[in-house]
Amino acid sequence: MTQNVDPLSTEVNVPLRAVVGNRELALHAVRETLRPGALDLPVRWAHVSELQDPVPYLVGGELILTAGVNLPERIDRYVRGLRDAGVTALGFGLTPNVHETLPEPLRRACARHGLPLLVVPTRTPFLAVNRAVSVALTEASQREQRRITAAREALTRAAGGGLGELTSSLAARLRAWVALVGAGDVLASAHDAPSPLPPQVADLMATVRAGSGIRSATTEVGDEFVVVQPVYPQATASHLVVVGRSRRFDGADRAILAVGAALLGLVGRAGSDAAELGAAATGLLLDRVSAGEVARELLGSDRCRLVVGAPYRRGPDEVAQRPDWLRARLDTPLVQVLPGPRFVAIVGPAVPELEDLRAHGWLAAAGSPVPVARPAAAVAEAELLLSRAQVLGRPVVAGSGPPDFDALLDPGASRGYATKLLAPLVSLDRGDRSLVLTLRTWLAHHGGWEPTAAELGVHRNSVRHRIAQVEKALEVDLADPEVRMRLWFALRWATPDAHGEAYSAVGRRMTSR
Numbered sequence: 374m375t376q377n378v379d380p381l382s383t384e385v386n387v388p389l390r391a392v393v394g395n396r397e398l399a400l401h402a403v404r405e406t407l408r409p410g411a412l413d414l415p416v417r418w419a420h421v422s423e424l425q426d427p428v429p430y431l432v433g434g435e436l437i438l439t440a441g442v443n444l445p446e447r448i449d450r451y452v453r454g455l456r457d458a459g460v461t462a463l464g465f466g467l468t469p470n471v472h473e474t475l476p477e478p479l480r481r482a483c484a485r486h487g488l489p490l491l492v493v494p495t496r497t498p499f500l501a502v503n504r505a506v507s508v509a510l511t512e513a514s515q516r517e518q519r520r521i522t523a524a525r526e527a528l529t530r531a532a533g534g535g536l537g538e539l540t541s542s543l544a545a546r547l548r549a550w551v552a553l554v555g556a557g558d559v560l561a562s563a564h565d566a567p568s569p570l571p572p573q574v575a576d577l578m579a580t581v582r583a584g585s586g587i588r589s590a591t592t593e594v595g596d597e598f599v600v601v602q603p604v605y606p607q608a609t610a611s612h613l614v615v616v617g618r619s620r621r622f623d624g625a626d627r628a629i630l631a632v633g634a635a636l637l638g639l640v641g642r643a644g645s646d647a648a649e650l651g652a653a654a655t656g657l658l659l660d661r662v663s664a665g666e667v668a669r670e671l672l673g674s675d676r677c678r679l680v681v682g683a684p685y686r687r688g689p690d691e692v693a694q695r696p697d698w699l700r701a702r703l704d705t706p707l708v709q710v711l712p713g714p715r716f717v718a719i720v721g722p723a724v725p726e727l728e729d730l731r732a733h734g735w736l737a738a739a740g741s742p743v744p745v746a747r748p749a750a751a752v753a754e755a756e757l758l759l760s761r762a763q764v765l766g767r768p769v770v771a772g773s774g775p776p777d778f779d780a781l782l783d784p785g786a787s788r789g790y791a792t793k794l795l796a797p798l799v800s801l802d803r804g805d806r807s808l809v810l811t812l813r814t815w816l817a818h819h820g821g822w823e824p825t826a827a828e829l830g831v832h833r834n835s836v837r838h839r840i841a842q843v844e845k846a847l848e849v850d851l852a853d854p855e856v857r858m859r860l861w862f863a864l865r866w867a868t869p870d871a872h873g874e875a876y877s878a879v880g881r882r883m884t885s886r
Contacts, residue, residue: 384624385514386415386434387506389462389489395505400464401492403475406483414461414489415623419506421499426454433459436491436506438499440466441476452482462489466499517625524629532636536562539640543633547626549618553604553637554578556673561612561641570615577601578613589627598622600630604638612641650706665746668719671706672745676722678771679751681759682730682737683715685766689734702729717755719748727768738762741771753867760817763828791866794859797846808846811839813864816857 390412393402402412417434424430425445427437437460445451455463463483467473475492483490493502524546531542536553544551544564552566558575560568573594581590581601589602599617614634616622622630653671656662669675680703692698699708699716707719716735722742730737738758740751754771762769798808811829815836818824826833840851849856 384417385510385517386417386624387509387513388412389414389416389436391509392416392419392436392462392502392506393491395509398497398502398505399494400497400502401494403480403483403490403492406480406488406490408487411462411487411489416461416506418510419464419499419503421503425451428454428458431455431458431460435460436462436464436502438464438466438493438502440468440499441472441479444472444476444479448476448478449482449485452479452486452488456486456488460488462491464491464493464499464502466493466497467495469495517623517628520625521628521632525632528629528633528636532640536637536641539633539636540564543614543616543630543637546629546633547616547618547622548620549616551633552615553641554613554615556612562637566615566617574599574601574615574617578615581613589630591622600627602630602634604634604641612638663746665744668707668745668748672719672721674721675745676742677745677748678720678722678724678742679740679748679755680718680720680725680727680737681716681740681755682718682735683713683759683763685731685734685736687734689714693733693735702726724770727770731768736762736766736768738769739771754865757813757817757861757865760814764817764819764824787862787866791863794847794863795867798843801842801846806839806842808839808843809864811836812843812860815840816861816864820851820857 392398393400393412415434416436417432419436419438420431421438422430423439423442425443431437437455452463465472465475465479467475475490480490482488493499527546528539528542531539540551540553540562541564550565550567551563552560552570553562554570555561558570558578560566571594573592577590577592577599578601581588581603589600591598591600593599594617597617597619598621599615600622601613601615604612604614614630614637616630650671653662653667657664657667668677694710694714696708696710699710699718700706703718703720703725705718705720708716709718710716720739724739727737727739736759738755738761740755740758743751758769758771795809798812802808807829811825814828815821815825818828822833822836826836829836843849844851847860849860851857851860
């Protein structure tokens with residue numbers, strides 16, 4: 374088995390037989406230099422070189438043309454170097470007063486190393502060979518573009534029929550078997566694919582999942598060529614497209630596969646999300662499942678994180694504000710976009726890529742992992758982390774940075790302390806004074822009146838008045854850094870359950886402003 378991982382390529386080429394078969398050129402292929410399949414090798418360009426060592430200037434796939442003006446004495450070394458550089462064939466031009474016949478050492482060396490050797494007759498100038506290859510490449514490019522365009526239109530139409538129809542359409546366009554493989558190597562959709570997939574294919578899928586970027590991997594399994602690549606929109610998506618057939622995949626095939634992978638990723642994700650959310654809503658409405666069971670099923674884990682986001686600088690554009698865009702980036706169907714704009718999402722225990730969100734106008738924070746049955750317990754922490762992120766101008770994740778001393782404390786005792794300390798403010802907030810919210814924002818901005826007022830959308834004198842009410846209600850002096858520290862951690866440890874409906878109202882105001 375051979376295996377390689379490389380970027381998707383749409384480079385145009387023509388088979389060597391298309392050049393050899395051009396009657397106007399009258400080329401003669403030396404039979405003993407042609408190994409099985411040699412005439413199917415790709416030609417990407419025809420290049421004239423009289424250098425004794427042209428290898429440093431080659432990229433592979435060339436038809437090298439030479440009249441043997443500087444043919445080196447060590448012919449065997451010269452031929453071996455061309456073969457190792459990936460040259461498709463060597464065209465030797467018969468030229469009066471230089472080489473009127475094909476040198477036997479060159480013939481023997483090409484036969485020994487399996488480098489196809491073409492004899493170019495005297496009447497055929499190298500320029501004619503160059504022009505013929507160029508014309509063939511142009512025609513091949515036009516054919517490929519027409520084929521890619523037709524395939525794109527057909528696959529787009531098939532996408533409207535769902536995952537199964539799209540898979541079958543992709544298989545027909547590539548004349549190959551196709552499998553869409555999800556996390557845990559579970560078969561999500563297939564057309565004529567072997568079941569189970571060969572072990573070599575599983576190894577190839579592991580190779581792709583371990584990589585980064587949009588890449589494809591190819592391998593040979595018996596007499597078949599197999600290609601694996603991730604679906605879109607995520608290059609590191611858990612779902613992979615696997616295709617196999619008896620012929621190699623050319624540039625047009627790979628371009629069609631890229632289109633199919635993109636559509637499979639979008640259709641598969643949309644269909645999966647809709648079906649899973651529909652089933653979850655039905656179960657909840659019929660009181661057959663709990664919210665925790667629904668979250669566990671959707672996230673595939675007993676733990677989850679709460680991710681909250683607010684605009685960064687100019688904020689997200691119209692596309693980045695769409696729930697489906699956020700679902701794809703955060704890899705969760707549990708996303709809600711709120712006015713402001715703001716968003717809140719429940720994700721799995723793994724930390725999502727928050728820097729990518731910032732690049733698209735979202736500043737986000739991720740809370741600590743909590744049981745899927747109690748995501749509301751993470752609201753206070755996530756909102757405090759978001760305030761910290763807004764002050765720092767970068768994403769914040771719970772537990773990142775220095776070791777977190779929360780692990781040293783009993784969670785029940787911490788929540789009890791927070792509930793007792795903040796109880797006077799929660800009681801006053803039943804009159805919609807927003808004291809908890811103001812205190813949290815003021816502490817996040819290190820006691821800055823102007824930035825606190827700007828974030829809350831009120832006058833700085835209103836902030837001063839509210840902070841004075843906080844000091845009076847709690848009987849504390851907020852100029853004392855020890856007091857500020859205790860209150861900050863009380864806000865962090867607080868939960869909606871600890872404060873009842875009043876704190877829940879504050880939480881809703883936090884996530885909707």
